[in-house]
Amino acid sequence: MNVLDTIAAISTPPGEGGIGIVRLSGDMSIDIASRIFKSNTGKRLDKVKSHCMVYGHIVDPDTNLEIDEVLVSVMKAPHTYTREDIVEINCHGGFTPLKKILELCLRFGARPAGPGEFTKRAFINGRIDLAQAEAVMDIIRSNSDDALKTSVAQLEGKISREISDIRSNIVDLIAHIDAYVDFPEEDVEELSDLKPDIERSIDKIEKLITSASTGKILREGLKTVIIGKPNVGKSSLLNALLKEERAIVTEIPGTTRDIIEEYINIKGVPVKLIDTAGIRDTNDIVERIGVEKTKKFLEQADLVILMFDSSLNLTDEDMLIIELVKDKKVVALLNKSDLPSVLKIDEIERSLPGAKVIRTSLLDGMGLDELTDYVYGLFYNGDIRIDDPIITNTRHLACLKKAVDSLRSAVATFDDGKPVDLITVDLMAAVEALGEITGETAGEEIIDRIFQNFCVGK
Structure with a gap:
């Protein structure tokens, strides 16, 4: 291995934070870090016991300018993530100190790490296999x-x-x-x-x-499309499940013109909620594009939440949507149940055999617990146990x-x-x-x- 085999990268997310980490891996890691680090006690990094931290400062040797106050972790091969010598410089988590420290590491012999190169070295050096390496990103x-x-x-x-x-x-x-x-x-x-x-x-x-x-559901979330004609409460349902005002809600039909995607966690089940444009015939070109997007998302949906206004009879628009989702797993919500009910459950059951039908009122939260229980049951009432080996x-x-x-x-x-x-x-x-x-x-x-x-x- 030569000096170019030592890699360096910022290992914490971009932006401001309490702590930022610059990581080095390779046979020159300790030497490179030693050239830019000064311990307050004068202790040399090559004399530090493995898997210990040392307090001090990062200093530019060419200008003697102090860059940041840091804690440096020294981890010696082979008992490291990559099975190589690793040094992690823990500094303040701002863009400038991290960038300056990384530049110093590169100046004194490291090269920029490629995507996933630390984990790739762990694989190449036999610490983990390829499936385990892929699990790292799944954890993240x-x-x-x-x-x-x-x-x-x-x-x-x-x-x-x-x-x-x-x-x-x-x-x-x-x-x-x-x-x-x-x-x-x-x-x-x-x-x-x-x-x-x-x-x-x-x-x-x-x-x-x-x-x-x-x-697939654990990895990507249960893809759940909320669908219905305009003004039946789709965006209100999204906001209620998210417990925040994510979507605009008005009395004006067609408010949602684009797709809104959000993740929620329902009793441990990851759910990818997709709030769609209301399906109807429209001359509004933007709304029409939204409707076409809705139809494409339906093809990929694991679950469809089809919403109806229970204070109204079924319309041609409702029947069009029923036809679109008849081959999908559907839970039908008869919303606005706080109003005098016109739409009957058996009408929906005849139109959508096999669909779960729930009466809801998003004004007072009626039916939401029944909906979340149903989603939970869809996932956990199967034959697969979470403790079994699962392919993700x-x-x-x-x-x-x-x-x-x-x-x-x-x-x-x-x-x-x-x-x-x-x-x-x-x-x-x-x-x-x-x-x-x-x-x-x-x-x-x-x-x-x-x-x-x-x-x-x-």
């Missing part, structure tokens, strides 16, 4: 307690161990087939259990694939689908009575696909693409 982006719990479990290797066990079993099958083919005269166990063994691996992978729908990553899901397709092909080859050595080709393809998840068979292009999505400094 988690928007609920359960999303965080699932991501932490992945960082600790829960998914990796599950994948490795399945992969190891398939490798054992390949070794058994090879021995059977190469040494027919030897006392090699028959292959009668081959098909059941493959099917057990298929069952395990399919269980992981099934968990991906739960994982679309790349992992694609790899699992490739693996299970290859295993099914292996079973078909066995059933067709073809030579058993042909089964090895399919089994090897499954091993390859599973190895892409943990990084054992992932190509450089895949690895680079993954880390490009990380923030600089992580």
Whole structure:
């Protein structure tokens, strides 16, 4: 390793804060930090015990100008995040001191870290595998307690161990087939259990694939589109669920012309609320664009909250919207129930079989608890438990689908009575696909693409 192999970056978010951190990793980290740091006691950083902090100041050696008062953490290889020497300079969290300190680190031999390069080094140096590396960003982006719990479990290797066990079993099958083919005269166990063994691996992978729908919600939130004709209370519902005035509410139909997206947490379920433009025929070009956007969001929705004005009979506009959502998971809200009710629940149940129907009044909060209980039940009344291994990553899901397709092909080859050595080709393809998840068979292009999505400094 040469001096250029030492990287540096600001590891805290931009903007003002109480603390900011400049991080270095590489064999020259301690030396570079020592050149710009002065301890108040005169203690040298190379003499500091690993994983200890030293108080002092960052000073520009060329001008002797004091930059900031700091605490410096020294962490020596191999017991560090990257398995390299790491120095973290904890300074005041303003743009100027962080920028000045980073510039000094670069001037004295470090180079700017690329996106996710600290975590990439942890992967390259064998401290974590690729699935664990991806969990780092999932932790940063988690928007609920359960999303965080699932991501932490992945960082600790829960998914990796599950994948490795399945992969190891398939490798054992390949070794058994090879021995059977190469040494027919030897006392090699028959292959009668081959098909059941493959099917057990298929069952395990399919269980992981099934968990991906739960994982998608944990990662992205339950995509919930609020829809209805103008002035039925869509924006009022958004504000009520958010407990803040996020959307403009007026008596004028068509106030919401664009899409408003917000995350909320309903009893631990991350929900991505999408307040849409009221659907109606309009000559207003801006409102018309909003309506078209609404229709596109409906295609991707996990749940649709369809709102009606219960003080009015169903209109042609209502029926148009019902037709748009009839193939979606729908909860129908009969809003404005504080007014004399005209619209009956059985009318909606006939028009939308299977939909959950709830009477609401956003003036007094009526029905909101029933709505949130229903959303919670949609997520947690399934067969997936949050403590099970859960696939949250679309790349992992694609790899699992490739693996299970290859295993099914292996079973078909066995059933067709073809030579058993042909089964090895399919089994090897499954091993390859599973190895892409943990990084054992992932190509450089895949690895680079993954880390490009990380923030600089992580």
